[in-house]
Amino acid sequence: MLLKSAADRTPTLNEAVLAEQRPVLFRYALIKLRNAEWADDAVQETLLAAWQSATAFQGKAGLRTWLIGILKHKIADHWRRMEREVVTDVLDMGEIDMLENEDDDFFLGNGHWNGGPNTWQDPEAALKQQEFWAIYETCQNNLPAKMAQVFMLRELVGLEAEEVCRETGISDANYWVTMHRARLRLRECLEIRWFNSSQFNKESHHA
Amino acid sequence: MRNCREITELVSKGLDTPLGIGERLSIKLHVMMCSRCRNFLSQTQFIRKAARQYADQMFDSVKKSD
Known part of the structure; x- marks a missing residue:
């Protein structure tokens, strides 16, 4: 029994698993975009993209990291669409000295x-x-x-x-x-x- | 003996990762004697609570506008 359940633990992406990550993704998008509507759009695009490329996903342990990776692209896309001035990505910060x-x-x-x-x-x-x-x-x-x-x-x-x-x-x-x-x-x-x-x-x- | 700066570093760290028994004990002993660090301990816990509530409010305000 135990062995079987361990073997069954292969990662599967279903809607429930994705929906679980939604609040975290939304908050992430919100602090980056500072606009609820944009954040919501970016998260929906992310979940859709994740769903469509589910086979590219490597394992449950890294699900959030994988989704945030996609979300970052969606956020970048958003800024590009908005034709903003170069928005420096404050998250790619290297070490914080001072x-x-x-x-x-x-x-x-x-x-x-x-x-x-x-x-x-x-x-x-x-x-x-x-x-x-x-x-x-x-x-x-x-x-x-x-x-x-x-x-x-x-x-x-x-x-x-x-x-x-x-x-x-x-x-x-x-x-x-x-x-x-x-x-x-x-x-x-x-x-x-x-x-x-x-x-x-x-x-x-x-x- | 750890000083207040070191104790508050541990207290802060303890909010983000489990501390060892020795670390928890030195916090406990220190805050028994030091009211400022005792305040820091409870206030950082309060700040965590406030931050989460703040995030929830942001989240809720969007859901309602859906």
């Missing part, structure tokens, strides 16, 4: 916090407030472009760390530094713009 030096303001020379995280009052409540999401978006957009791409591929698209490295061409070590840095920045931005200032607002309301 990080090591930049890190210094968050920590002192001995590795202790320089300032550092205060306690946030009721963060869960923030998730229900429209204004919070505007701040969140601002903070995310304030990340340097390449850092933002790495962060979004991981946290918004939902790729695994190794997939992000493969997509962006950065090394493991560079990935850890970049994500650490992105989280430090986002955290600080949210604290300054939302958590500290909303406490301030509360106090001023009482006054």
